[in-house]
Amino acid sequence: MEAPIGVIDSGVGGLTVVKEMLKRLPNEPIVYIGDDARCPYGPRSTQEVQEFTMEMATALSKMDIKMLIIACNTATAVALDEVREHFPFPVIGVIVPGARGAVKASKTGKIAVLGTVGTINSHAYDDAIRTLLPNATIHPLACPDFVPIVESGLYKSENASGVVKKGLVGLAGKDFDVAILGCTHYPLVQHHIQAHLPSKVQIISSAVETVFDVERILLSKNITRDDSSKVAPIFYTTGQTQQFLSIVEDWLAIKKPDVRHIML
Ligand code: DGL
Numbered sequence: 001m002e003a004p005i006g007v008i009d010s011g012v013g014g015l016t017v018v019k020e021m022l023k024r025l026p027n028e029p030i031v032y033i034g035d036d037a038r039c040p041y042g043p044r045s046t047q048e049v050q051e052f053t054m055e056m057a058t059a060l061s062k063m064d065i066k067m068l069i070i071a072c073n074t075a076t077a078v079a080l081d082e083v084r085e086h087f088p089f090p091v092i093g094v095i096v097p098g099a100r101g102a103v104k105a106s107k108t109g110k111i112a113v114l115g116t117v118g119t120i121n122s123h124a125y126d127d128a129i130r131t132l133l134p135n136a137t138i139h140p141l142a143c144p145d146f147v148p149i150v151e152s153g154l155y156k157s158e159n160a161s162g163v164v165k166k167g168l169v170g171l172a173g174k175d176f177d178v179a180i181l182g183c184t185h186y187p188l189v190q191h192h193i194q195a196h197l198p199s200k201v202q203i204i205s206s207a208v209e210t211v212f213d214v215e216r217i218l219l220s221k222n223i224t225r226d227d228s229s230k231v232a233p234i235f236y237t238t239g240q241t242q243q244f245l246s247i248v249e250d251w252l253a254i255k256k257p258d259v260r261h262i263m264l
Pocket of ligand 1: 009010011013014039040041042043071072073074075116119147182183184185
């Protein structure tokens with residue numbers, strides 16, 4: 001099926017899921033919306049996040065997508081069910097796949113969850129982990145300062161390392177062998193996170209597991225694209241195209257990506 005797969009996030013975070021898509025499902029056309037003008041979603045009310053998520057999904061439904069990935073934990077936590085009910089195409093989020101990846105990787109059942117204030121307060125990860133592992137010990141931590149350093153493009157700076165170190169102080173003295181990057185922006189600062197956690201801790205991002213689910217749904221619904229010619233992804237942002245483009249070039253190693261502005 002030629003129709004594209006839609007991917008949405010509050011900003012550039014969903015590009016971490018796109019990166020895995022390009023590796024594993026390189027023939028699938030992608031159309032992405034990042035709501036950078038209203039990012040971060042983490043501190044916003046449930047109602048706002050639900051409204052904004054519906055707006056992005058509606059815009060993509062008009063582009064005739066065959067499937068939607070809510071590549072944002074904050075939006076997945078509060079809007080997945082509503083979006084699923086509203087549209088005819090399959091919709092997947094990133095929290096259940098992330099929880100599954102963490103439970104698979106953990107030997108002790110002691111898991112740290114890093115996320116936005118919205119995601120942590122929703123307890124969506126606690127629920128998803130406990131469904132799979134009822135006796136899990138979970139250490140949730142909101143890291144509100146990480147998204148702004150990623151959105152501003154400063155994720156490689158020295159300052160970023162300091163911001164991450166400070167943000168992780170809440171985990172000092174806690175025992176866990178797996179940490180979930182429960183926000184799709186965080187893989188861009190993963191090297192800093194790894195550096196400031198004990199070396200035995202394995203870091204899990206939901207992107208890899210999410211793309212397994214995408215592949216499974218494409219196959220089960222028989223909507224995989226058969227043509228093996230590549231189609232360049234199209235990226236829409238509600239914010240500054242230049243800033244978005246620099247992050248796409250850097251993170252996805254795409255030269256001259258197709259980045260366009262969109263109003264929702
Ligand atoms: N990337 C998003 C997430 O996975 C949202 C970050 C934000 O906008 O606060 O939660």
